[in-house]
Amino acid sequence: MIATSSPTRFLSTGLRRVLGSRVAAAMAAPHSVDRYLELFDPTWSVNEVRAEVTAVRHQTADSVTLTLRPNANWQGFRAGQFVRLTVDIDGVRRTRCYSPANSVHAGNEHIELTTKAHPTGFVSKFLRDEARPGMIVTLSQADGSFALPQQRPERVLLISGGSGITPVMAMLRTLCDEGYTGRITFLHYSNAAKDLIYAAELAEIAARYLNVELLRAFSEGAQCGELQGLFHREQLATAVPDYAEATTFLCGPPGMMKAVQKVWTEDGIGERLHLENFTAATPVIDSTNAEGDVRFARSERLAANNGATLLDQAEAAGLRPEAGCRMGICHTCTCRKLSGQVRDTRTGQLSDSGDEDIQICVSVPVGTVTLDL
Amino acid sequence: MSHFSKLSPEQFTAIGAEFDAIRNRVRADLGERDASYIRGLVKRQRQLEVGGRIMLMIPPTWPLGVAALSVSKILDNMEIGHNVMHGQYDWMGDPALNSKNFDWDSADTAKNWKQTHNVEHHTYTNVLNRDHDVGYGLLRMSTKQKWEPRFLANVPLTVLLHTFFQHFVAVQNLKIEEVLIYKTKTTAQLKEDFKPVWKKMRKQLAKDYVLYPVLAGPMAPFVFVGNVAANLARNVWACAVIFNGHFPEDVEQFPESILENETRGHWYVRQLLGSANFSGGRLMHVMSGNLSFQIEHHLFPDLPAHRYAEIAPEVRAICERHGLPYNTGSFLGQALSTWKRIFKLSLPTRGAGPVREELVTAELEPLRMAA
Ligand code: FES
Numbered sequence: 001m002i003a004t005s006s007p008t009r010f011l012s013t014g015l016r017r018v019l020g021s022r023v024a025a026a027m028a029a030p031h032s033v034d035r036y037l038e039l040f041d042p043t044w045s046v047n048e049v050r051a052e053v054t055a056v057r058h059q060t061a062d063s064v065t066l067t068l069r070p071n072a073n074w075q076g077f078r079a080g081q082f083v084r085l086t087v088d089i090d091g092v093r094r095t096r097c098y099s100p101a102n103s104v105h106a107g108n109e110h111i112e113l114t115t116k117a118h119p120t121g122f123v124s125k126f127l128r129d130e131a132r133p134g135m136i137v138t139l140s141q142a143d144g145s146f147a148l149p150q151q152r153p154e155r156v157l158l159i160s161g162g163s164g165i166t167p168v169m170a171m172l173r174t175l176c177d178e179g180y181t182g183r184i185t186f187l188h189y190s191n192a193a194k195d196l197i198y199a200a201e202l203a204e205i206a207a208r209y210l211n212v213e214l215l216r217a218f219s220e221g222a223q224c225g226e227l228q229g230l231f232h233r234e235q236l237a238t239a240v241p242d243y244a245e246a247t248t249f250l251c252g253p254p255g256m257m258k259a260v261q262k263v264w265t266e267d268g269i270g271e272r273l274h275l276e277n278f279t280a281a282t283p284v285i286d287s288t289n290a291e292g293d294v295r296f297a298r299s300e301r302l303a304a305n306n307g308a309t310l311l312d313q314a315e316a317a318g319l320r321p322e323a324g325c326r327m328g329i330c331h332t333c334t335c336r337k338l339s340g341q342v343r344d345t346r347t348g349q350l351s352d353s354g355d356e357d358i359q360i361c362v363s364v365p366v367g368t369v370t371l372d373l
Numbered sequence: 374m375s376h377f378s379k380l381s382p383e384q385f386t387a388i389g390a391e392f393d394a395i396r397n398r399v400r401a402d403l404g405e406r407d408a409s410y411i412r413g414l415v416k417r418q419r420q421l422e423v424g425g426r427i428m429l430m431i432p433p434t435w436p437l438g439v440a441a442l443s444v445s446k447i448l449d450n451m452e453i454g455h456n457v458m459h460g461q462y463d464w465m466g467d468p469a470l471n472s473k474n475f476d477w478d479s480a481d482t483a484k485n486w487k488q489t490h491n492v493e494h495h496t497y498t499n500v501l502n503r504d505h506d507v508g509y510g511l512l513r514m515s516t517k518q519k520w521e522p523r524f525l526a527n528v529p530l531t532v533l534l535h536t537f538f539q540h541f542v543a544v545q546n547l548k549i550e551e552v553l554i555y556k557t558k559t560t561a562q563l564k565e566d567f568k569p570v571w572k573k574m575r576k577q578l579a580k581d582y583v584l585y586p587v588l589a590g591p592m593a594p595f596v597f598v599g600n601v602a603a604n605l606a607r608n609v610w611a612c613a614v615i616f617n618g619h620f621p622e623d624v625e626q627f628p629e630s631i632l633e634n635e636t637r638g639h640w641y642v643r644q645l646l647g648s649a650n651f652s653g654g655r656l657m658h659v660m661s662g663n664l665s666f667q668i669e670h671h672l673f674p675d676l677p678a679h680r681y682a683e684i685a686p687e688v689r690a691i692c693e694r695h696g697l698p699y700n701t702g703s704f705l706g707q708a709l710s711t712w713k714r715i716f717k718l719s720l721p722t723r724g725a726g727p728v729r730e731e732l733v734t735a736e737l738e739p740l741r742m743a744a
Contacts, residue, residue, distance in 0.1 A: 023584075026576070026579070026580060026584055027580065027584060027585075027588075029576055029577075029580060030476035030477065030478060030483075030573075030576070030577075031419075031476075031478075032469070034469075035415070035419060035469065036419055036423065038416075038419075039416065039419055039420060039423065088408065088465075088467075090404040090405045090408075091403065091404045091405045091406070091407055091408030091409075091464075091465055092404075092408075092464065092465055092466055093465055093466035093467050094466070324487075324488070324491060324492030324496065325491070325492055325495065325496040327496070327637075327640070328675075329491070329495055329496065329674050329675060330460075330487070330491035330492045330495060330496065330674075331459070331460030331463060331472045331473075331487075331491065331675060332487065332488075332491065332492060334460065334463065334472065334473060346393065346396075346397075347397050347400070356466065357463060357466070357471075357473075
């Protein structure tokens with residue numbers, strides 16, 4: 001990676017050492033130093049990666065592309081990895097994973113994230129409609145093993161569908177930037193030409209780099225793509241005859257990923273396929289009957305859901321979770337739910353199905369629930 | 374108990390449903406407004422703290438520095454710390470405003486406080502032997518509490534409690550009286566329990582009385598005295614607010630038997646009868662952490678406290694409808710009433726047990742203490 005060092009970055013590194021010291025911590029105790037730094041600039045932090053949105057582009061009707069300037073805590077990423085982005089929406093903190101789409105050679109002062117607003121996508125919709133330059137978001141460091149290996153493969157096939165384009169876009173841009181000489185095939189599936197994010201840039205790259213072949217497949221009507229319809233074996237064999245020799249990176253909607261994986265497994269070349277899983281939204285269950293299991297992830301225990309509160313079920317399973325009032329007022333029993341839905345016994349309200357804190361003394365599982373307990 | 378016996382079972386159910394409805398409505402409405410309120414307040418508190426600590430180092434601004442730091446510590450402990458640690462802002466999902474993580478600028482550990490306060494005090498509000506806040510194991514606050522000679526010191530001990538409030542609260546969970554007086558706890562256990570408390574206390578003491586004075590160089594004595602003053606101001610104020618919330622004369626205390634088969638409706642009524650409000654302007658409410666709405670706070674301990682003012686009229690209306698008292702008054706009026714109770718209860722209550730005998734022992738007690 002190219003090290004870019006501006007004077008502000010240098011200064012903040014020196015300052016960071018002081019602010020991260022034990023004296024600073026003792027002065028701020030019991031609060032964190034960050035809480036005081038925020039008084040001066042919302043992106044200042046001792047450890048956290050915070051970033052300012054510097055540009056907002058709408059490449060297609062339902063997508064948004066954000067350019068972010070992270071603070072000095074950002075350690076960079078490998079092309080293909082993702083970050084967890086956290087924003088506050090109506091007072092509530094929400095976290096989602098996005099893969100930076102920029103080249104790793106663009107420097108550490110720049111991250112580009114693109115998201116497509118799904119009809120049920122709470123955060124993506126918010127970002128598309130509300131993101132403005134100047135907005136501050138919190139990021140994690142880059143994570144995930146879906147990434148270009150340090151030792152670049154000789155032949156690369158990038159397959160993506162819909163907004164799954166972002167991590168492979170990062171790979172394509174990175175390889176082009178570093179003068180990669182092997183052959184790259186960029187195979188992308190989308191509904192229609194108007195939904196293709198990065199359309200102009202892809203065309204430009206394909207025209208400029210002779211080793212890059214662009215294959216666009218559109219599934220709706222007669223479109224001017226190189227390919228038609230959804231992914232299938234014959235289409236692949238014709239369009240990319242040497243696919244078995246390539247190192248392939250795949251990211252897209254679950255249906256498409258499955259179809260691709262099937263071909264690679266059948267051909268016995270599964271180890272040449274690297275993939276990034278989009279987490280599919282779990283279906284909403286609105287049954288009042290006790291179904292599924294209660295999984296206690298940390299203690300590695302499993303119990304059949306009997307319809308009682310999670311606190312009772314945990315205790316019945318031999319666990320001793322912290323608890324106090326057992327009626328929902330003291331918050332002692334608050335515990336992380338990793339997945340699944342619960343019903344609040346006081347209000348009858350159903351929770352989200354994602355990762356969140358719940359009070360287990362007033363929560364009954366609806367279907368399978370996994371607790372960090 | 375009088376008010377309890379006046380209500381029919383149907384009324385308890387109705388009261389439960391009415392209060393639940395308020396809670397659910399406010400809970401569903403929480404959002405940006407509440408988030409900005411608490412974040413804004415945290416910001417204001419940190420500004421006051423940083424500004425205060427700087428002003429303490431400059432002689433002409435020293436008095437202002439004391440004022441700013443005092444206000445900052447009061448905000449930190451009350452409208453921010455107390456309320457955040459109640460889980461009032463847990464729904465935001467912000468680790469910095471979460472009841473699991475938050476710690477306050479006080480000698481008390483967050484963990485111990487949540488046990489004595491959120492669990493014991495809020496679940497068993499004003500139930501003798503269950504709610505340790507009834508007298509903190511130190512004072513006699515109810516006629517239902519058996520008189521012991523040591524309670525003759527009720528008044529001076531209350532003064533002491535106000536002065537060193539943060540440290541008393543810090544050791545509250547240790548239940549020292551069980552070791553010293555009732556002998557139901559061993560010294561070894563006490564020592565063990567004290568370890569985490571001492572760790573926090575030490576940090577707090579070191580920060581205010583060593584680190585900041587040292588950083589001030591030649592101004593060290595000023596900073597030291599300024600910090601003593603700010604801590605004292607916070608102690609006295611916090612203690613006074615809390616006493617006003619539960620100890621004015623008409624506030625009821627309950628025997629343990631009241632907990633048997635307690636329904637949600639009963640629980641609400643007990644909270645109501647065990648708490649008292651005091652009136653004031655916006656500043657008074659913020660500075661008291663909205664505990665000026667102690668009644669609303671006890672009904673809905675985990676709703677953001679700045680909402681209490683909005684729901685107070687509804688709560689009052691429910692009380693009126695069911696013929697329940699809604700105890701409120703001026704700050705001074707409630708304080709006066711509280712001190713009257715503390716004074717009265719330092720003496721053996723007439724008709725409660727063999728008064729004569731107790732008086733004899735009582736006379737001996739101060740002598741023994743002096744010796
Ligand atoms: S145990 Fe008190 S809220 Fe669950």
